[in-house]
Amino acid sequence: MKTSLDHLPAGKRKELDLVVEVLRQGFADALSRRTMPRYRDGKLLKIILFGSYARGDWVEDPKGRYFSDYDLLLVVNHEDLTDLQEFWGKSDEVLLRELASGERLRTQPSFIVHSLDDVNEQLRLGRYFFTDILKDGIELFCEDEFSFNLPGSLSAQDAYAETKGYFDEWFESADQFLETGRDHIAKGPRWSKKAAFELHQAAERFYHGLVLVLTLYSAKTHRLNLLRDRAEAMDTRLVGIWPGSNKFERQGFDLIRRAYVEARYSKSYEISTDHLDWLVGRVEALKQIVEMIAQERIMELKRLAA
Structure with missing residues (x-):
C-alpha cells in the first residue's frame, strides 16, 4: 500500500496530519475510560486515505459549491471498537469544530471504521469497495505490522x-x-x-x-x-x-x-x-x-x- 502524500499540496498534508492526530487521541481517550476486559487490548491499527484525495482527482469548486471530502478507513482490532458514537463521537465533534473555525481544517473528513477481520473478509470475497482501497489507498498511520489479505476475485x-x-x-x-x-x-x-x-x-x-x-x-x-x-x-x-x-x-x-x-x-x-x-x-x-x-x-x- 502507498504511503506518500507528495501529490497533495503542503496545506492538505498538514490538514491530514491534524485529522490523524485528532482520531488517534480521541480513540485513546475513549479507551482510557473503559474497564471491561475486551477493551484493554483495543488498538487502532491503520488509518487509510482513499477516494479522490488518494487518487489525485479531488474537486474544489466554489462556484458550484462542490468540494471533495477526505475519505478515511479506520481499521481496529476488535469489532466492538467500530461503534461510532462510543469510540469515535468525540473525535467527530472535534473535527467538526475545527472545520467550522476554518483555521486548521478546511476540508471535510469523512471516516468509516471496520475491524481487521471484517476488512480481510471483504477482501477475500472480492468486494470492489475494499479492493479499490487496497489498490489506490494511502496509509497515513499503521500500528505494528498488521497486514491485509490478498483480495479475492468476484465472478x-x-x-x-x-x-x-x-x-x-x-x-x-x-x-x-x-x-x-x-x-x-x-x-x-x-x-x-x-x-x-x-x-x-x-x-x-x-x-x-x-x-x-x-x-x-x-x-x-x-x-x-x-x-x-x-x-x-x-x-x-x-x-x-x-x-x-x-x-x-x-x-x-x-x-x-x-x-x-x-x-x-x-x-x-x-x-x-x-x-x-x-x-x-x-x-x-x-x-x-x-x-x-x-x-x-x-x-x-x-x-x-x-
Missing part, C-alpha cells in the same frame, strides 16, 4: 446477482417511503413532521442503494449529507439535485438532513408545506437519476455475466 455472475439484489431491495423500499411521504403531505400540516422523516428515509435509501449497486458496500450512516457526498463522488450526474443558490433551497436540504432525528423527537422541528413540496420534487429527481445510473451498472454486469 461476474455473482457480482450481477448481488448488484441486482441490492437494487431491487433498496429502490423498492425507498420508493415506498417516497409514496408514503406524499400521502402524509396530502393529509395536511398535522402530518408534516412524519412526511419529512419519510422523505429523509426515501433519500437515504436511494443513496444507500446506489452506493451498494456501484461498490457492493455502503457505510452504516443516516447522515444524508455524507451519503450525498459519497454518491456524488461516484457519479457527477447526481451533483445539483440539491441546489443551494438561495436561502429557501439551503433551508430545504437542512430540514431533510435533520429530519431523521428531529422530525421524530424534537418539539421545535417545523417544516412548511412549501418546503415539503420542494423536497418531494428533489427526492423524485434523485429517484430518476439513481434508477438510470443503477440500471446502467446492472446491464453492464449482465453483459459480463452472459
Whole structure:
C-alpha cells in the first residue's frame, strides 16, 4: 500500500496530519475510560486515505459549491471498537469544530471504521469497495505490522446477482417511503413532521442503494449529507439535485438532513408545506437519476455475466 502524500499540496498534508492526530487521541481517550476486559487490548491499527484525495482527482469548486471530502478507513482490532458514537463521537465533534473555525481544517473528513477481520473478509470475497482501497489507498498511520489479505476475485455472475439484489431491495423500499411521504403531505400540516422523516428515509435509501449497486458496500450512516457526498463522488450526474443558490433551497436540504432525528423527537422541528413540496420534487429527481445510473451498472454486469 502507498504511503506518500507528495501529490497533495503542503496545506492538505498538514490538514491530514491534524485529522490523524485528532482520531488517534480521541480513540485513546475513549479507551482510557473503559474497564471491561475486551477493551484493554483495543488498538487502532491503520488509518487509510482513499477516494479522490488518494487518487489525485479531488474537486474544489466554489462556484458550484462542490468540494471533495477526505475519505478515511479506520481499521481496529476488535469489532466492538467500530461503534461510532462510543469510540469515535468525540473525535467527530472535534473535527467538526475545527472545520467550522476554518483555521486548521478546511476540508471535510469523512471516516468509516471496520475491524481487521471484517476488512480481510471483504477482501477475500472480492468486494470492489475494499479492493479499490487496497489498490489506490494511502496509509497515513499503521500500528505494528498488521497486514491485509490478498483480495479475492468476484465472478461476474455473482457480482450481477448481488448488484441486482441490492437494487431491487433498496429502490423498492425507498420508493415506498417516497409514496408514503406524499400521502402524509396530502393529509395536511398535522402530518408534516412524519412526511419529512419519510422523505429523509426515501433519500437515504436511494443513496444507500446506489452506493451498494456501484461498490457492493455502503457505510452504516443516516447522515444524508455524507451519503450525498459519497454518491456524488461516484457519479457527477447526481451533483445539483440539491441546489443551494438561495436561502429557501439551503433551508430545504437542512430540514431533510435533520429530519431523521428531529422530525421524530424534537418539539421545535417545523417544516412548511412549501418546503415539503420542494423536497418531494428533489427526492423524485434523485429517484430518476439513481434508477438510470443503477440500471446502467446492472446491464453492464449482465453483459459480463452472459
